[in-house]
Amino acid sequence: xxxxxxxPQAIRGFVMLEALVAAVIFSIGVLGLVxxxxxxxxxxxxxxxxxxxxxxxxxxxGLIWTDVTNATSYASANCAGYxxxxxxxxxxxxxxPGVTSTVTVNGANGAVDISISWxxxxxxxxxxxxxxxxx
Numbered sequence: 824x825x826x827x828x829x830x831p832q833a834i835r836g837f838v839m840l841e842a843l844v845a846a847v848i849f850s851i852g853v854l855g856l857v858x859x860x861x862x863x864x865x866x867x868x869x870x871x872x873x874x875x876x877x878x879x880x881x882x883x884x885g886l887i888w889t890d891v892t893n894a895t896s897y898a899s900a901n902c903a904g905y906x907x908x909x910x911x912x913x914x915x916x917x918x919x920p921g922v923t924s925t926v927t928v929n930g931a932n933g934a935v936d937i938s939i940s941w942x943x944x945x946x947x948x949x950x951x952x953x954x955x956x957x958x
Contacts, residue, residue, distance in 0.1 A: 869943060875918045876939045876950040883911050883926065883937060887956050894935070894956055898928040915939065921947075933957040 886907055887897050895901065902908035908926075915922050921942030928935050938951040 865945070869945075869948065872919055872941060872943065872948065873950060876941065876948075877952075879911070879915050879918060880937045880939060880950060880952050882914075883908075884935065884952075884954055884956075886911060887928070887935060891956050894933070895928050895930045897926055897935075899924070899926045902926060 896905040897908045919941040925938040933955045
Protein backbone atom coordinates (compact mmCIF):
# COMPACT_ATOMS: atom_id res chain seq x y z
CA UNK A 824 0.00 0.00 0.00
CA UNK A 825 1.18 3.38 -0.87
CA UNK A 826 0.15 6.57 0.87
CA UNK A 827 -1.92 8.84 -1.22
CA UNK A 828 -1.56 12.57 -1.30
CA UNK A 829 -4.84 14.11 -0.29
CA UNK A 830 -4.14 17.61 -1.54
CA PRO A 831 -5.12 21.08 -0.27
CA GLN A 832 -8.65 19.99 0.78
CA ALA A 833 -7.31 18.07 3.81
CA ILE A 834 -5.04 20.95 4.85
CA ARG A 835 -7.88 23.46 4.64
CA GLY A 836 -10.00 21.34 6.95
CA PHE A 837 -7.17 21.05 9.46
CA VAL A 838 -6.64 24.82 9.54
CA MET A 839 -10.36 25.30 10.10
CA LEU A 840 -10.22 22.91 13.06
CA GLU A 841 -7.25 24.79 14.54
CA ALA A 842 -9.12 28.09 14.22
CA LEU A 843 -12.17 26.60 15.96
CA VAL A 844 -10.06 25.28 18.87
CA ALA A 845 -8.32 28.68 19.18
CA ALA A 846 -11.70 30.45 19.27
CA VAL A 847 -12.93 28.12 22.05
CA ILE A 848 -9.79 28.70 24.13
CA PHE A 849 -10.07 32.46 23.61
CA SER A 850 -13.75 32.39 24.64
CA ILE A 851 -12.94 30.52 27.86
CA GLY A 852 -10.31 33.15 28.67
CA VAL A 853 -12.73 36.02 28.05
CA LEU A 854 -15.38 34.36 30.25
CA GLY A 855 -12.80 34.02 33.01
CA LEU A 856 -11.96 37.71 32.78
CA VAL A 857 -15.64 38.68 32.88
CA UNK A 858 -16.13 36.52 35.97
CA UNK A 859 -13.09 38.08 37.63
CA UNK A 860 -14.40 41.58 36.86
CA UNK A 861 -17.80 40.76 38.41
CA UNK A 862 -16.12 39.40 41.53
CA UNK A 863 -13.92 42.49 41.86
CA UNK A 864 -16.92 44.80 41.46
CA UNK A 865 -18.83 42.95 44.19
CA UNK A 866 -15.84 43.11 46.55
CA UNK A 867 -15.37 46.81 45.84
CA UNK A 868 -19.05 47.49 46.60
CA UNK A 869 -18.87 45.56 49.89
CA UNK A 870 -15.73 47.49 50.84
CA UNK A 871 -17.38 50.82 50.06
CA UNK A 872 -20.41 49.96 52.19
CA UNK A 873 -18.18 48.85 55.06
CA UNK A 874 -16.22 52.11 54.82
CA UNK A 875 -19.48 54.08 54.78
CA UNK A 876 -20.70 52.26 57.90
CA UNK A 877 -17.44 53.02 59.72
CA UNK A 878 -17.65 56.67 58.72
CA UNK A 879 -21.30 56.94 59.82
CA UNK A 880 -20.59 55.35 63.21
CA UNK A 881 -17.64 57.71 63.75
CA UNK A 882 -19.81 60.64 62.71
CA UNK A 883 -22.41 59.70 65.32
CA UNK A 884 -19.72 59.41 67.98
CA GLY A 885 -18.55 62.90 67.02
CA LEU A 886 -22.10 64.22 67.29
CA ILE A 887 -22.45 62.71 70.74
CA TRP A 888 -19.10 64.17 71.85
CA THR A 889 -20.16 67.66 70.77
CA ASP A 890 -23.52 67.26 72.55
CA VAL A 891 -22.49 65.13 75.52
CA THR A 892 -25.06 66.65 77.87
CA ASN A 893 -27.79 65.15 75.64
CA ALA A 894 -25.99 61.84 75.03
CA THR A 895 -28.99 59.72 76.00
CA SER A 896 -31.03 61.43 73.24
CA TYR A 897 -28.94 59.49 70.70
CA ALA A 898 -30.08 56.09 71.96
CA SER A 899 -32.23 54.16 69.47
CA ALA A 900 -35.38 54.65 71.54
CA ASN A 901 -35.00 58.46 71.55
CA CYS A 902 -33.19 59.06 68.26
CA ALA A 903 -36.15 59.71 65.98
CA GLY A 904 -37.38 62.47 68.29
CA TYR A 905 -34.03 64.28 68.51
CA UNK A 906 -33.23 66.39 65.43
CA UNK A 907 -29.47 65.80 65.23
CA UNK A 908 -29.85 62.05 65.65
CA UNK A 909 -32.80 61.90 63.27
CA UNK A 910 -30.68 63.65 60.61
CA UNK A 911 -28.00 60.99 61.16
CA UNK A 912 -30.62 58.24 60.75
CA UNK A 913 -31.76 59.79 57.47
CA UNK A 914 -28.17 59.93 56.26
CA UNK A 915 -27.59 56.25 57.05
CA UNK A 916 -30.73 55.43 55.06
CA UNK A 917 -29.34 57.29 52.04
CA UNK A 918 -25.84 55.79 52.27
CA UNK A 919 -26.51 52.09 52.96
CA PRO A 920 -29.08 49.70 51.44
CA GLY A 921 -31.63 48.19 53.82
CA VAL A 922 -29.90 49.72 56.83
CA THR A 923 -30.87 49.23 60.46
CA SER A 924 -28.96 50.76 63.33
CA THR A 925 -28.96 50.26 67.06
CA VAL A 926 -27.47 52.81 69.43
CA THR A 927 -27.22 52.12 73.14
CA VAL A 928 -26.13 54.90 75.47
CA ASN A 929 -25.50 54.24 79.16
CA GLY A 930 -25.94 57.60 80.87
CA ALA A 931 -24.31 56.40 84.10
CA ASN A 932 -20.89 55.44 82.74
CA GLY A 933 -20.97 57.08 79.28
CA ALA A 934 -20.71 53.81 77.34
CA VAL A 935 -21.96 54.07 73.75
CA ASP A 936 -22.51 51.00 71.57
CA ILE A 937 -23.34 51.44 67.89
CA SER A 938 -24.36 48.60 65.60
CA ILE A 939 -25.11 49.17 61.91
CA SER A 940 -26.47 46.42 59.64
CA TRP A 941 -27.18 46.61 55.92
CA UNK A 942 -28.38 44.17 53.29
CA UNK A 943 -26.40 43.27 50.18
CA UNK A 944 -27.13 40.78 47.41
CA UNK A 945 -25.10 38.08 49.15
CA UNK A 946 -25.90 38.58 52.85
CA UNK A 947 -26.57 40.95 55.72
CA UNK A 948 -23.42 42.81 56.73
CA UNK A 949 -22.72 44.27 60.19
CA UNK A 950 -20.43 46.82 61.78
CA UNK A 951 -20.28 47.46 65.53
CA UNK A 952 -18.22 49.81 67.66
CA UNK A 953 -18.11 50.89 71.27
CA UNK A 954 -16.72 53.93 73.03
CA UNK A 955 -17.16 56.06 76.14
CA UNK A 956 -18.20 59.65 76.29
CA UNK A 957 -17.85 61.30 79.64
CA UNK A 958 -19.29 64.70 80.52
